[in-house]
Amino acid sequence: MIIEKIAESKFNDSVFNSTVFGKEFTDHMLIAHYKDGKWDEPKIVPYGPISMTPAAMSFHYGQTIFEGMKAYKNDNEEVFIFRPEKNFERFNLSAARLNMPQIPKEIFIDGLEAIIDLDRQWVPKDYGTSLYIRPVMFATEEAVSARASNEFIFAILLAYAPNYYDKPLSVKIADYYSRSAQGGVGFAKCGGNYAGSFFPTxxxxxxxxxxxxxxxSIEHKYIEEAGTMNVMVRIGNKILTAPTSERILNGVTRDSVLTLAKDSGYEVEVRPVxxxxxxxxxxxGELKEVFGCGTAVVITQYDAVGFGEERAQLPTLAEEDxxxxxxxxxxxxxQYGLAEDPYGWRIKIEEQA
Ligand SMILES: Cc1ncc(COP(=O)(O)O)c(C=O)c1O
Structure with a gap:
């Protein structure tokens, strides 16, 4: 891996006062190019704009995928990432569905470790804050022709993540618009899934x-997922969530929460809801909780759910309930290295000598 360090770091502590998610980018970014059927050697370079022609195919045909992960720091200045293999696998599933090349582990995983190590001072320590990690791949071939691109850029960007959505949110259950359909791209983390959701939102x-x-999308009969979260509901003392499918993103947080819930003795059912x-x-009165799970938010409580014209107000429960x-x-x-990790989910970013 080629590393071109920034001449002088832009870092100062006021970055951590930002209340905006994903706007304060770190000193470096990782870039790799795909051309003639292969990836070149990835480079870590100072973060900044890149030059692209407006004819780059991703701007026209939306061949773009991404991932979202976080790095955490504990009081001993140790930096961790969480289940990166899961994001790596999902990235390549998204790539396959969008007819994009697979990214090798040496670029994705080794690249993550190298860039986070280099920008480790940007990982905040306050519980709830983190450094957001955005791996992304987009089509760069210069051609206005509706077909798969032959050239791509893979990048890893890092940006400060304050404590996100700490207050309960309200959600409306979709009864007309759809995010995805059977046989479509709902399970892939591709740009178009998000673009299509902004208007209904x-x-x-x-x-x-x-x-x-x-x-x-057929009957609007079963709940699937929310903005950037998988959805769970608690009816009585049972936690219910939809099985993942071609239409739903297979969330790393969802999977982790289900494991923790089962291992903590909660009753859990994965089935259509x-x-x-x-x-x-x-x-x-049996609907006790509705909540979303995702990397950005971890878990967010919903305190109101819209069923058609009816707004169902839910009590906001405190932690004990x-x-x-x-x-x-x-x-x-x-995630923050404060509890035992019997699952081997937490991966420490080693400091290069
Ligand atoms: C549409 C959608 N569903 C679910 C999730 C939750 O996935 P994860 O827990 O892997 O962040 C996300 C966020 O990444 C998302 O964008």
């Missing part, structure tokens, strides 16, 4: 909600 915001809970079942549980907050703490304590 802004419509939901006009109705007073923060986000949308997507439902199946009907909107009607949720509504009936709300009416009978909330399964969501209890699981959030367990997961964060593992």
């Amino acid at each position: 802004s419509e939901a915001q006009k109705d007073g909600y923060d986000q949308v809970i997507w439902t199946d 009907e909107v009607q079942e949720l509504y009936d549980a709300y009416k009978s 909330s399964f969501a907050l209890q699981l959030k703490k367990k997961l964060k304590d593992i």
Whole structure:
């Protein structure tokens, strides 16, 4: 790996006062180019703009995929990342579905470790804050022709992540728009999935909600996932969540929360969850919690759920009564190196000599 260090670091502590997610980029970025059927040697260079022609195919045909991960620091200045293999596998699943080249582990995983090590002073220490990691691949071939590109850039960018969405959010259950369909690209982390969700989300915001809970595109009968989160509900003392499918992103947080929930003795069911079942549980007082799980937020409680015109207000439970907050703490304590990690999820970023 070629490393070209910045002449003088831009870092100063005020970066950590930012309240905006993903805007304060670190000193460096990793870049690799794919051309003539192969990747060149990745380079870590000072972060900044790159020059691209407006004819680059990703701008026209949306051949672009990404990942989202975080780096955490504990009080001993040790830096960790969380289950990076999962993001690596998912990135290559997204690449295959979008007809893009596979990225080798030596670029993705070794690249992550090298760049985070180099920019380790940018990893904040406060519990709840972290350094967001954005691996991304996009088509760069110069051609306005509707076919797969033959040239790509892979990059890793790092940006400060403050404590995100700490207050409960409200969600509207989709009854018209869809995020994805069977046979489509819902399971891939591709740009178009997000582009297509912004308009329905802004419509939901006009109705007073923060986000949308997507439902199946055929009948809008089953709940699937929310903005950038998988969704779980608690009916009585049981946690329910939809199985992953071609339409749903297979979240690393979802998988981790399910494991922690089962191992902590909560009753968990992974099965299709009907909107009607949720509504009936709300009416009978059995709908205790609805929450989202994702890297950016870890876990977010929803305090209002929109069923058509009806806004169901849920009580905001404190940690002693909330399964969501209890699981959030367990997961964060593992991520931040404060609790035992029996699963081997936490990977330490070693300091290069
Ligand atoms: C659409 C969508 N669903 C779910 C998730 C949660 O996935 P993860 O826990 O891997 O961050 C994300 C965020 O990455 C997402 O964008």
